[in-house]
Amino acid sequence: MKYSYRTMGTCSSQIDFEIENGVLKDVRFMGGCNGNLKGISALVEGMKVDEVIARLEGIRCGGKPTSCPDQLCKALRETMD
Template sequence: MQHIDFKPRRVCSQMIHIDLSDDGKTIEQVTFDGGCSGNLSAISKLVAGRPTAEIAEILKGNTCGPRGTSCADQFSQALLQAMEAIQAGNDPSAAVAN
């Protein structure tokens, strides 16, 4: 399992904790520190066991008010950065550290 801690920007949550399968292709678990707990708990349940690339594409660009981003969008950015690092043979936890 690969663990990533991602510090989101311009959103209410302060940290996103992501566990991916060893090959990075499946989201094992995600938790959010802060933010709208009901919505973020629902996202966590909905994405567990799903393909990383699929979820990143679905959530990419989702916005919250005038922020131009959202916790879901920031999660997708973390996934995209992690996938890029894994494909390049790098440690995804180092690649997404903000």
């Protein structure tokens, strides 16, 4: 299933992704640090949603209370509710 999440508190503005049988696919960040976010997307694609959350949740960016990887986790948690 395809999802779209509007981020808050980060340079990226939106994350689009798919989840199929509990596995994350086709992750795309809109805006933000292009190279870093392409790298994160490549690393998490094919991983189980629970594993992505366990590894990335709570990561902060500089002095901000969140980050793009943390926002991805918030988006994934929303899909689980």
